Amino acid sequence: MFVACATFVVITAGALVTSNDAGLSVPDWPTSFGYLVKVPHFVGGVRYEWSHRMVAGTLVSLTLAIAIWTLLVEKRRWLRWLAVGAFCTVIAQAILGGLTVLFFQPPAVSTAHATVAQTFFCIAVAIALFTGRKWVEEQPRIEFDQRRPSLTTLTWLSIFVLYVQLILGGMFRHHGMSWWPHVVHAVIVSLVLSWTAVRAISVYSNIEAVRRPAIVMLALLITQLCLGFTAFLTRVAWGRSAVQPELPMVVATVAHVAVGALLLATTVVLAIQVWRHVPAAFEERVPQSQQDVSAA
Amino acid sequence: MNTKISSRILVGTLALSSLLLTTACNKNTEQSTNKMADKEAAPAPAATPIDPATVATVNGSVKFDGTAPKPSKIDMSQDPACKGSNEAENIVVSGGDLANVFVYVKDGLGNRTFDVPKDPVVLDQSGCKYHPHVLGVMAGQTVQIKNDDQTTHNIHPTPKDNREWNESQPPSSPAIEKNFAREEIMLPVKCNQHPWMKMYVSVVKNPFYAVTDKSGKYEIKGLPPGDYTIAFVHEKLGEQDQKVTVAAKETKTVDQNFKAGGE
Numbered sequence: 001m002f003v004a005c006a007t008f009v010v011i012t013a014g015a016l017v018t019s020n021d022a023g024l025s026v027p028d029w030p031t032s033f034g035y036l037v038k039v040p041h042f043v044g045g046v047r048y049e050w051s052h053r054m055v056a057g058t059l060v061s062l063t064l065a066i067a068i069w070t071l072l073v074e075k076r077r078w079l080r081w082l083a084v085g086a087f088c089t090v091i092a093q094a095i096l097g098g099l100t101v102l103f104f105q106p107p108a109v110s111t112a113h114a115t116v117a118q119t120f121f122c123i124a125v126a127i128a129l130f131t132g133r134k135w136v137e138e139q140p141r142i143e144f145d146q147r148r149p150s151l152t153t154l155t156w157l158s159i160f161v162l163y164v165q166l167i168l169g170g171m172f173r174h175h176g177m178s179w180w181p182h183v184v185h186a187v188i189v190s191l192v193l194s195w196t197a198v199r200a201i202s203v204y205s206n207i208e209a210v211r212r213p214a215i216v217m218l219a220l221l222i223t224q225l226c227l228g229f230t231a232f233l234t235r236v237a238w239g240r241s242a243v244q245p246e247l248p249m250v251v252a253t254v255a256h257v258a259v260g261a262l263l264l265a266t267t268v269v270l271a272i273q274v275w276r277h278v279p280a281a282f283e284e285r286v287p288q289s290q291q292d293v294s295a296a
Numbered sequence: 297m298n299t300k301i302s303s304r305i306l307v308g309t310l311a312l313s314s315l316l317l318t319t320a321c322n323k324n325t326e327q328s329t330n331k332m333a334d335k336e337a338a339p340a341p342a343a344t345p346i347d348p349a350t351v352a353t354v355n356g357s358v359k360f361d362g363t364a365p366k367p368s369k370i371d372m373s374q375d376p377a378c379k380g381s382n383e384a385e386n387i388v389v390s391g392g393d394l395a396n397v398f399v400y401v402k403d404g405l406g407n408r409t410f411d412v413p414k415d416p417v418v419l420d421q422s423g424c425k426y427h428p429h430v431l432g433v434m435a436g437q438t439v440q441i442k443n444d445d446q447t448t449h450n451i452h453p454t455p456k457d458n459r460e461w462n463e464s465q466p467p468s469s470p471a472i473e474k475n476f477a478r479e480e481i482m483l484p485v486k487c488n489q490h491p492w493m494k495m496y497v498s499v500v501k502n503p504f505y506a507v508t509d510k511s512g513k514y515e516i517k518g519l520p521p522g523d524y525t526i527a528f529v530h531e532k533l534g535e536q537d538q539k540v541t542v543a544a545k546e547t548k549t550v551d552q553n554f555k556a557g558g559e
Contacts (some may be wrong), residue, residue, distance in 0.1 A: 023474035027450055027462045040447050043375040044489035103459045104452075157309060164313040185313060192309055241532075242370050243384035244492035 001132075003066055004124040006059050008261065011117050013052040015257035022048040023110070029101040056094065063090045066127070079130055080280045082152070086123045093120055107176025107255050114170040115163070129272060140276050141207055150280045151204070153272035154196040158217075161185070161192045162264045169260070173253070175256040179236055186228060195219050200270065212269040213270040220263040227256040228287055311369075344408040344519050352542035355515040356551040358397045358508045358528060360532070362388035365556070370492045377447035377467075378490065385429045386532050393512030394554055396430045397530045398482065398498045400505035401516070402537060404524030410502050416440040417472065419495070421449050421465070424496035426485070430531070432505040433497060435479055441465065441472040453485045453497065481529055496531055504510035521546070528552045 017023050022045025026032045032050055033040045040046055062088055069081035095112040103109060129135055153284050168182040200214035234249040242249070365387055372378035388395040416438035420427040424445060433439055443449055443465045451472065452462040458476045465472055475498040476483065487493035498505065506514040516526075521544045529535045533554040542548050 021486075021491045022488055024462050025450060027452075027464050033448075033464065043377070043447060045491060046448075046489055047374075049488075078466055104454075104462060161309065161313050186545060188313060241386070243370060243386065243494075 001128040003059070003062050004100050004121065004128045004265075006055070006062055007117075007121045007124045008183060008258070010052070010056050011061050011121060011261045012254060012258045013048070013055050014114070015254040016250070017045075017048045017052050018110075018114075018257075019253045020048050020245045022043055022046070023105050024101060025049045026053070027101070029098040041084065043116050053097075056097065060090050060094060067137075070127075074131075076130075080131070082123065082127060086120065086127060089116065089120045089123060091124065093117055105174060107171055107174040110174035111167055111170030111176060112238055114173070114257075115166055118166060118264050121261050121269045126272060128266060129269060138209075141209075143204065143207065143278055145278045145280050147203070148197070151196070151199055151210075151274050151278050152271070152280055154192070154199060155267065157273050158193050158196045158267045159264070159271060161189045162267055165189045166260065169256075179232070183228075183232065190221065190225065193217060193263075196267075196270070197221070200274070204278055207273075209273040210270065210277055213266050213273060217263065217266045220259060220266055224256065224259045224263050227252060227259055231256045283294070297448055315445050343410065343411040346518065347425055348518075350521055350544035351415075352520045352521055352545060353515060353517050353547040354524075354526060354540060354542060355513070355521060355547065356549045357512040358394045358399075358514070359392050359512060359551070359553045360387070360389045360394040360533075361392075361553050361555045363556075364392075364462060372424055372490070372492070375424065375447055375490060377445060380423050382423065382425060382492065385425075387530075388429075388510070390510055390512075393508075393510065394530070394533075395508050395510045395512060396428075396514075397497070397508040397514070397528050397552075397554070398430050398431070398501050398505065399508065399514045399516065399526060399552075400481075400498065401502055401519070401529035402525045405469070405502055405504075408520075410434070412436040413503070418442060419497075421445055421451075421487075424449075424490050424493060426493060428481075428507065429495050430507045431495065431497045432507055433476065434503060435477060435499050435500055436475050437500055438473050439497065440473050441474065442468060443469060448489060449487045449493070450489050451485060452488055453483055455480055455483045458483065458499065461528075464489075481527075481535075482531055498529070526550055528554075530554060 019236070025045030026040070026049045028034065032038075032053060040050055042050070064171070065086040068084045070103050071080050074080050074083070093113065093116045096109060096116055100106070100110045165182065165185050168177070168185050171177040172179050172182050180284050197214045197218040201218070204210045231249070231252040234246070234252045239246055239249045305450065367383040367385070367388070370382040370384060372382055385396065412434050415441070417431060417433050417441055418519070419431055419441045421442065422444040424447070441451055446467045448464055448466045450462060450464040455458060455476070456531065457478045457480045461474070463472055476497065479501050480499045482498055484496055485495050504516045504519055506516050508514045519540055519542055523532045523541045524541070525537050526540050527535055527537050533556075536552055536554065538550055540548060540550050
């Protein structure tokens with residue numbers, strides 16, 4: 001849980017870097033002005049970029065510690081692999097951060113850096129969920145899903161559209177494309193996530209593990225839409241000719257990124273809980289040919 | 297819900313999302329291709345001689361029609377070393393005279409070539425501002441970048457056709473010397489440490505260029521007689537061209553007006 005919170009801090013710090021156009025204020029990498037940890041003249045964009053690097057470095061150390069601890073203590077093999085995967089992801093993320101500095105923020109690399117950050121956040125949240133007492137001690141309350149599309153399909157579709165939205169938002173933020181695909185796709189995201197949340201809340205309200213993330217997801221979706229609208233106003237509509245990053249734009253865009261990360265992680269939690277508590281009905285899993293054989 | 301309808305909705309959602317994603321990827325590929333086009337320029341051939349007895353001059357003034365926007369105040373409080381007041385320089389108008397317009401001979405010189413001046417042009421960072429705000433330079437000519445502030449700046453040109461670079465310059469450090477190989481008009485330069493610091497370098501192949509001063513005036517000297525296209529380029533208001541014919545030893549006045557919105 002601590003690593004997940006630390007990741008959220010790093011994502012917010014990264015959003016501050018982008019919103020303040022400070023990504024290249026420290027021109028070298030992996031050193032910062034020639035040093036690994038020496039505090040530079042702490043002004044302007046350097047404050048954001050250097051702090052982001054230091055918090056991210058701490059997160060790499062924490063993830064390594066978690067991976068080693070999991071390998072030594074954890075009995076579930078798949079969870080050990082997930083912890084190793086988390087460490088590999090955070091290393092890949094650090095390299096992407098370096099590439100974005102060394103190649104002057106190419107939109108594709110900067111967007112990949114933003115996307116992998118949220119992927120790592122989801123992994124950290126998932127590890128926190130899997131290692132939590134509730135997950136370990138709880139007896140899953142299983143209800144087979146007879147509806148089509150199944151809730152499992154809807155949660156996976158929700159994750160997919162959120163990733164697409166993340167990439168579109170990242171490309172816009174890093175000057176790789178216009179704003180309109182991100183705004184148009186927000187309509188699709190809203191519809192898919194609302195469908196998923198309403199289905200989960202209305203049909204499986206008796207399963208707390210499903211109901212709670214569904215409610216949180218819906219609340220975050222509404223918050224995110226409001227923040228997105230504010231970010232659009234402050235950045236695109238009003239802030240186009242701003243001579244420097246203005247505070248309302250910085251606050252709105254950073255909050256939009258942070259709540260976006262929370263929304264994606266909550267959707268992943270919902271997908272995991274649905275997979276655990278609301279599996280697809282048995283018939284769905286058996287190929288038709290085998291069903292015919294068993295019927296005969 | 298009917299299985300067929302729900303399947304169609306699912307496939308439709310996936311297709312729409314993928315389509316929007318493809319739009320993003322295509323746009324990025326275009327940009328990458330532009331960056332890849334940044335190849336090394338060939339060495340320039342010997343300069344074509346110009347008879348100094350026949351050269352002409354083009355001068356004039358650039359005006360802004362209508363009410364000029366009030367310059368935005370810049371908050372420099374995030375760095376105590378940035379002293380004094382500062383205002384946005386994106387549109388500088390005084391009594392209708394428009395400053396910081398880059399004026400150059402865009403067309404009409406044919407295949408003439410010109411020697412690159414040995415003397416560098418100076419870009420100074422002082423008061424956490426760039427001086428000048430718009431700088432003209434010939435391709436290959438040295439730009440000498442100085443830091444007169446008691447704070448670290450980083451100089452980061454973001455060109456389309458030249459090589460991008462990003463270097464920090466601490467206080468009292470030696471000047472950085474750079475050049476730009478290819479012609480590029482209004483190449484943005486910024487400081488990522490002080491996000492309000494922005495200026496433009498215009499890189500041209502000929503020495504016939506000028507930047508309008510605070511009174512909106514410019515002068516281009518030493519032009520061989522001929523028919524030319526003179527371009528007036530402003531960072532916000534865009535580009536306007538004028539055809540002009542100059543005879544030997546003639547001094548011709550070519551004025552230009554800009555309207556808000558780049559009309």
